[in-house]
Amino acid sequence: MHKLEDPFNDQSLALAVSPDGNTIGGWIGEIDEFDNDYINAAVWDRLSNSVTLLKDTANNRFEGKVLDVSNLGYAVGETRDGKGFIWHPSFAEPLIFEDWLTERQADYSPLVTSFGVVAISEDRVNGKLRFALSDIEAAGASYYAEVDVAEIKLQEPWFSFDGAEISLAENASSVVTLTVVPNVQQRVISLTAVTNAPRLQIPGSIMVPANADQVT
Secondary structure, X not given: OOOOOOOOOOEEEEEEEOOOOOEEEEEEEEEOOOOOEEEEEEEEEOOOOEEEEXXXXXXXXXXXXXXXXXXXXXXXXXXXXXXXXXXXXXXXXXXXHHHHHHHHOOOOOOOOOEEEEEEEEEEOOOOEEEEXXXXXXXXXXXXXXXXXXXXXXXXXXXXXXEEOOOOOOOOOOOOEEEEEOOOOOOXXXXXXXXXXXXXXXXXXXXXXXXXXXEEO
């Protein structure tokens, strides 16, 4: 167990953890010299054991709570006055969710104003963020949003394998073709068989010649 950092030593509440376990979201409470209490949306980094208190561009506290976080550092939640928001370390400040949507696509008109964005997931294969949110106008109504975010898409792998089904019959052999993105220098690729079958023998490595696009 590790105590999450609280710079005010007042109160804090962790509400979400990213799938990889490295980012935690929630809020930290603060009581000022006039006994006014505030809740500041917060994101903790497990690896550095540090906390980021969300701020606006004027460096004022962002009052609200983080309800979910993603592996890539996106945080979503609810402001203190009951609106959904989204934040990322690359943002100048947390953004109301609908403002972020219209900022990405000027002619888009959100169907609802979210009471809170309660969940986020990443589809890095197709470059999409997916959200679950509730409607501020219709109590109890929930919605799902899918947003294209090309910058989160994984790069295509530079190699692929193609070959016949491998047989373990006596004296059988199979041919596998490795297709690669050509490189001006030769490359050596290590191979490991994910099996304990001693009859399956593969080379420990293969050499891809310079400028080659296939090796058999």
